[in-house]
Structures are given as C-alpha cells and as structure tokens.
Amino acid sequence: MGDKKIIIVDDDESIRKTFSLLLSGHYNIFLAKDAREALTWLECLPVDMIIADLRLPGKNGLQMLLDFRQGGYQGKIILISAFPDQIETEDLESLGVDRLFVKPLDLRALIEAIDLLLKQPES
Helix, strand or coil, rough: CCEEEEECCCCCHHHHHHHHHCCCCCCEEECCCCCCHHHHHHHHCCHHHHEEEECCCCCHHHHHHHHHCCCCCCCCCCCCEEEEEHCHHHHHHHHCCCCEEEECCCHHHHHHHHHHHHHHHCC
16 A cells, blocks of 8 residues: 555545545545535644545635635545536636546546556645
C-alpha cells in the first residue's frame, strides 16, 4: 500500500465502498459521507487528495471544498457529479479542482487520473 492518503466524500455508501475496493491496495483510503466527516479526517491527517461528489447532504461539494481551501488544504481535488451543468468552470478554477468526472464514471480513466495527479511533484 502506498503512503498517499485520499478522502472519498460521497453520501452513497456503494460508491464509497467501490472506491475503497478499487484504491485501497495502492493508497490509504478514508471514507466520509458528508463534509463534517471529511473535515474530521482532514483535521487529523495530512491528506494528498480529496475526491468529492457535488451533491452532499448539508453542504454541497463546492462549498465543502471552498471551506477546506480556506482552511489551508493544498492537496489535489477530483470532483464528481451527475449534474455537470450545475458547475461553473470559474468555480472549478478558483477552487483548484484538478479534474471533474461525470457520472456514470469511467473507472479506468478515474484511476489513471488519480495515479497521474498523485505522482506529480507538489507545486
């Protein structure tokens, strides 16, 4: 298992489990069903990547990511959504979102993006 840490934030338990199964052999995976759980992980771990769904209970993914960035998170971000028409390109750029994936997911492309992003040197 690698030393890179990824938080998966999605309110759908089956999606969290799928990500965990796909990635846990290569990365340390931490699961959160909402922004509050993700923040709990973020406060106690040096996290390399957050993979978040746009639609979350309470705060949506963009609001959550804005809070995390304002709190000092500088790692990689992948945003996932079944509703890409609800996302402004400017929001993605201002939050430093590295990739946007649209559901249904191309898991191979997602894994390739994760691997590529986590192998990049820190800027």
